[in-house]
Amino acid sequence: MHRFAPHACVAFLVLTQLAVAQTVYTSKSAFQAAFAGPSIIENYTGIPSSSGFSIPDAQMDAFFGETDYTNTGTGPNHQVFSGYYNASTPTFRLDFSNTSIAHGGGVFAAGIEYAQFGVGWNAYVTFADGSVLSIPLLTTLVLTSPAFFGVTSLTPIVSIDVGTADGTPGIVSGSTMWLEEIVLGARDHCIGIGGGCPGETSTACIGTPSSSNGFSITCSNIIGNVCFGGPPVIMFGRCLTSPLTLPASLTCGACDLLVSPVWGTTGSPLTIAPGLPVGLTFCVQCGCVASDGGSLCLNLSGGSKIIVGP
Secondary structure (H helix, E strand, O other): OEEEOOOOOOOOOOEEEEEOOEEEEOOHHHHHOOOOOOEEEEEOOOOOHHHOOOEOHHHHHHHHOOOEEEEOOOOOOEEEEOOEEEEEOEOEEEEOOOOOOOEOOEEEEEEEEEEEEOOOOEEEEEEOOOOEEEEEOOOOOOOOOOEEEEEEEEEEEEEEEEEOOOOOOOEOOOOEEEEEEEEEEOOOOEEEEEOEOOOOOEOEEEOOOEOOOOEEEEOOOOOOOOEOOOOOEEEEEEEEEEEEEOOOOOEOOOOEEEEEEEEEEEEOOEEEOOOOOOOOEEEEEEEEEEEEOOEEEEEEOEEEEEEOEO
16 A cells, blocks of 8 residues: 655435436535535625726636636626616626646536516526536525525536526516626545546545545556556546546557646556645546556546545
């Protein structure tokens, strides 16, 4: 075994099973209980009303540095007033593909706490495979008693267009939408991000990546080809933004590398002792020399993105 020691019931719930991989929530507490990984909460209490009633997209993005805001309608830009985001009548898009917990082009969980004065607003959700979901939002006339809409999905959630039922940019006449909070979540602190060689699954974590308790990483999931010369090697380092497809002459099929630069390699399993800083993010991927139809080749597992929790 290898070790690395760093220096250093339930509230009322309405949920609709849309498919095996998707669940819609109208209870915030039930939604937040559906994921175990890191979360992002964007609320507007820290943004002064003096920021303006016509805030451009880029300035809105910069307040949190996570969700990308886009005014897709006509009329005033984004507005923040008394700790609430006010869309007035123009439609807008919340894009999660560039957030710190995104994987595969989106997030596992996305939700909004809101108040709708009038009718006509919808949540139009786009997933990484191009599929969509449209849910009418509830009318809530009291800002201090907001409604909630959330969705979890094994297919990453790219964005939510708040506005028309079919996601068409425009205005929602005679009604106003206020957001109190955006809540995003990752399914786990050890997130499979695909890649590797055909038929291989993501590198596995044993235990939850934790600064206080430590955890382990194993390559026991390499199953497609027999490794020669001992167990697979774990590579750990920075997560590539886009997978790098390696030359077919070297690999066991069309294989993608997900870790670069590689900070180091070690045998499997790797046990990481407590002490890593909370929030540290890195990727791991396993590899070995294997046999593919009689010839030697490089075999790679899928990768995992690790976000160290408390």
